[in-house]
Amino acid sequence: MEGGNGGHDGPRVAHGGNLADARASYGTPEAGWLDLSTGINPHPYPLPELPRDLWTALPQADAEAALIQAAADAYGAPSAATVVPAPGTQALIQLLPRVLGSDRAAVVGPTYGEYAPAWRAAGATVEAVGDLEAGLTALAGAARPALVVCNPNNPDGRTWSPDRLIDLAGTLAAHGGTVVVDEAFADVVPEVSVTHAADRPGLVVLRSFGKFFGLAGLRLGFALAPGTLARAIGDALGPWAVAGPAIALGRTALADRAWQTAMRARLASEAGALDDLLAGAGLTPAGGTSLYRLVEHADAAGWHDRLARLGIWVRAFPDRPSRLRVGLPGDERGWQRLAAALGPARTQNSA
Incomplete structure (x- = not known):
């Protein structure tokens, strides 16, 4: 989930993909912006031809039912009755x-800022915690408590075992509570998913379509x-709630297991290459998933500025100024631009 402030009052939450900020601060480079600030797959699922009536007619119930079944099959859900489609997981986070x-x-963090x-907008008291156990402690005595965990976590890629999360859901369910597991990046590590237990009391799982399929x-x-x-x-x-074109395209992509398997392998290979490139420039790998890498450096702000001046936008974290998140370039030209930018920047940084 990238971009926007989530539609709530209060300070704007920073996200990747905010090229308006990049242009406001640095203008528009001659070669255009290379946006590496998101966790969105740069190799999107190929867009099929869509019938015209998907744009002109209201979404049909049978088409939505087919999407729900495709999602249940793809995610290994207990049944289609456990699956609810929505116009993006950000809408679900607010709902x-x-x-x-x-x-x-x-909320187990540091993590996605929305x-x-x-929860505060809905009248709940919210506490940021560093791990699951601290979350249980913070929720002691609460009415209908909620524990929110992103698995794998954004941006550091931490994961928690499915069995542990399912056990926690049972614990909170006994007190009228819920474990909300956001699996926005679980398509690249399906073994961490708890979707197979989605019929258990006290468990809600969120799945994002746009990130892995590159169609945010x-x-x-x-x-x-x-x-x-x-x-x-x-x-x-x-x-x-879900548009007709999204229903049709989602159903097709979720059923395409061959594309998904090949894409997981491709992303893993490219993430390894990105790690090597970043480490070679003195940026220490600190986690992430195969859709993005988290790095640390004492002068991360300086790196962010230098890359931006070369037309490359990466994700900075004002509250953790030693960190940067870097997504995958989408083509050979992007890889070459990043490699060239890191080379001179490294020389300048060590001079």
């Missing part, structure tokens, strides 16, 4: 606090939850 009615939420504002502009995501809760989420979204 869930109101549906769940939690009075207190613990969870805490969404389509705005498609899914919540997976026990049937009663899934119906409540669907009711809160209302009718025709």
Whole structure:
């Protein structure tokens, strides 16, 4: 989930993909911006020809049912009854606090910045915690507590075992609470997913379509939850929540297992090459997923500025100024631009 402020009041949450900020600060480079600030696959799923009526007619119930079944199959859900399609997982992040009615939420971080504002906007007290155990401690005595964890985590790529998360869901369910597991980046490491347990009380799983399939502009995501809760989420979204073209394209892509398998291998290979390139320039790998890499450097702000002046936009973290997040270039020209920018920057930095 990249871009925007989530539609809530309060300070704007920083995200990757904010090229308007890049242009405001640095102008527009002659070669155009190379945007490496997001965790979106730079090799998108090939767009099929879509019938004209997908743009002109309301989304059809049978088409949505087919999308739901494709998502259930792709994610290994217990049944289609646990799957709710939505116009992106950001919409679900803002909706869930109101549906769940939690009075207190613990967010395992540092992580994606939109969870805490969404829970606060729904009237919950929010505490940032460093791990699952600290989250349980923070939620002790709460009514309908919520523990939010991104698995794998953004931006450091930390993962938690599915068994542990499922056990925690059972613990919180006994107190009327919920574990919300955001699996936005789990397509590249499906072994960490808990979607197979989406019918368990106390568990909600979010899946993003746009990141792995490289089609973030389509705005498609899914919540997976026990049937009663899934119906409540669907009711809160209302009718025709997902556009007809997104339904059709999502159904096709989710069923394309060969593309998914090949893409996981490609991304893993390119992430390894990116690690080598960054490490060679003195930027220390500090985690991430195969869709992006997190690096650390004492002068990360200086690196960010130097790369920006060369037309390369990476993700900075004002609250953790030693970190940068770098996505994958989409083509050979992008790789060459990044390599050339890192080479002179390294020389200048060590001079």
